[in-house]
Amino acid sequence: MSNSAPFGVLMVNLGTPEAPTPEAVRKYLGEFLWDPRVIDVSRPVWWAILNGFILRTRPRKVAEAYASIWTDEGSPLMSYSRKQQRALAARLEASMGQPIPVELAMTYGSPSMEEAGLKLRKSGVGRILVLPMYPQFSRSTTAAVFDRLADALKPCPHLPELRMIRDFHDHPLYIKALANTVREHWQALGKQGHLMLSYHGIPKRYATQGDPYPTHCERTSELVAEELGLSSTQWSHTYQSRFGREEWLKPYTDVTLKAWGKEGREHVDVMCPAFSADCLETLEEISEENREYFKESGGGEYHYIPALNDRDDHIDLLESLVNQHTQGW
Ligand SMILES: C=CC1=C(C)c2cc3[nH]c(cc4nc(cc5[nH]c(cc1n2)c(C)c5CCC(=O)O)C(CCC(=O)O)=C4C)c(C)c3C=C
Ligand SMILES: [Fe+2]
Numbered sequence: 001m002s003n004s005a006p007f008g009v010l011m012v013n014l015g016t017p018e019a020p021t022p023e024a025v026r027k028y029l030g031e032f033l034w035d036p037r038v039i040d041v042s043r044p045v046w047w048a049i050l051n052g053f054i055l056r057t058r059p060r061k062v063a064e065a066y067a068s069i070w071t072d073e074g075s076p077l078m079s080y081s082r083k084q085q086r087a088l089a090a091r092l093e094a095s096m097g098q099p100i101p102v103e104l105a106m107t108y109g110s111p112s113m114e115e116a117g118l119k120l121r122k123s124g125v126g127r128i129l130v131l132p133m134y135p136q137f138s139r140s141t142t143a144a145v146f147d148r149l150a151d152a153l154k155p156c157p158h159l160p161e162l163r164m165i166r167d168f169h170d171h172p173l174y175i176k177a178l179a180n181t182v183r184e185h186w187q188a189l190g191k192q193g194h195l196m197l198s199y200h201g202i203p204k205r206y207a208t209q210g211d212p213y214p215t216h217c218e219r220t221s222e223l224v225a226e227e228l229g230l231s232s233t234q235w236s237h238t239y240q241s242r243f244g245r246e247e248w249l250k251p252y253t254d255v256t257l258k259a260w261g262k263e264g265r266e267h268v269d270v271m272c273p274a275f276s277a278d279c280l281e282t283l284e285e286i287s288e289e290n291r292e293y294f295k296e297s298g299g300g301e302y303h304y305i306p307a308l309n310d311r312d313d314h315i316d317l318l319e320s321l322v323n324q325h326t327q328g329w
């Protein structure tokens with residue numbers, strides 16, 4: 001008889017550079033942008049563009065952006081992910097009456113799926129619940145987790161029993177945590193701005209080919225607005241973080257904020273529901289870069305509302321997802 005836990009949890013997020021330097025960013029982007037789930041251009045063509053152009057120019061600029069958000073604890077994405085991992089493990093231990101291993105892996109970089117998987121194997125669990133930290137499904141994120149995990153398992157002579165959470169874009173506790181965050185922001189401010197819900201974009205073509213991401217994002221927005229009792233004029237839905245020249249999901253966040261600035265809008269509050277942890281794309285792109293676009297074009301007050309990070313109500317959601325998806329284990 002083994003006394004190991006009934007299952008382990010593999011929490012996965014995207015990955016982030018080891019340091020805010022051009023070298024570390026080059027290594028990170030090289031791995032991330034080579035994944036065909038993220039960029040599907042034919043390999044020889046993409047190899048030439050990536051190595052001949054992108055990895056020669058982008059890392060310097062992006063390293064500066066990382067340097068502006070780097071903390072004593074390192075990259076915010078990594079430090080928040082570690083906090084989420086510890087908080088979820090503590091919650092599960094309290095509710096299950098025994099330690100449940102929760103390991104963190106990153107799709108790109110470190111800790112790798114292999115490292116996290118090895119730790120779970122050492123803890124003796126034969127069942128693993130995979131928890132990609134992406135509320136909305138996309139081939140470029142969730143499906144990439146699946147691929148990388150399958151790759152990591154290729155050398156294994158035997159497999160653990162596996163379940164994977166595909167998405168939780170409409171989970172009541174997710175919607176509640178987002179709405180609580182907005183309400184707290186408005187209470188602290190003593191007033192309410194126009195709520196912009198800005199999601200990481202994807203190429204429009206991916207959605208046309210069947211990626212449900214925009215449908216999931218739209219549903220999340222509608223549910224948050226409903227939970228907050230907002231009328232259609234009090235909130236907007238946009239997409240940020242474009243990469244490359246092809247058309248991405250619209251409306252674009254930056255274009256929208258510039259137009260709103262020109263119109264002289266007085267107050268906008270931006271939240272990014274697709275990011276379960278604050279990272280470069282929220283702390284630099286939204287809280288710094290886009291704030292300037294809005295202000296410089298004539299806009300008034302601008303606030304960035306933080307991601308769910310390690311809020312208690314976010315951990316409530318993660319605990320509930322684990323309970324729901326480990327039924328019968
Ligand atoms: C074709 C390129 C990209 C797609 C598609 C894409 C989808 C996508 N990404 C996230 C979450 C994150 N992306 C982050 C950074 C980031 N994303 C891309 C490109 C694509 N993302 C790049 C090139 C970068 C790096 C920064 C840059 O060079 O501009 C991050 C932040 C990581 C960090 O270290 O803080 C996250 C998180 C989602 C959710 C998504 C599709 C749904
Ligand atoms: Fe991205």
Ligand SMILES: [Fe+2]
Binds near residue numbers: 241
């Ligand atoms: Fe960005």
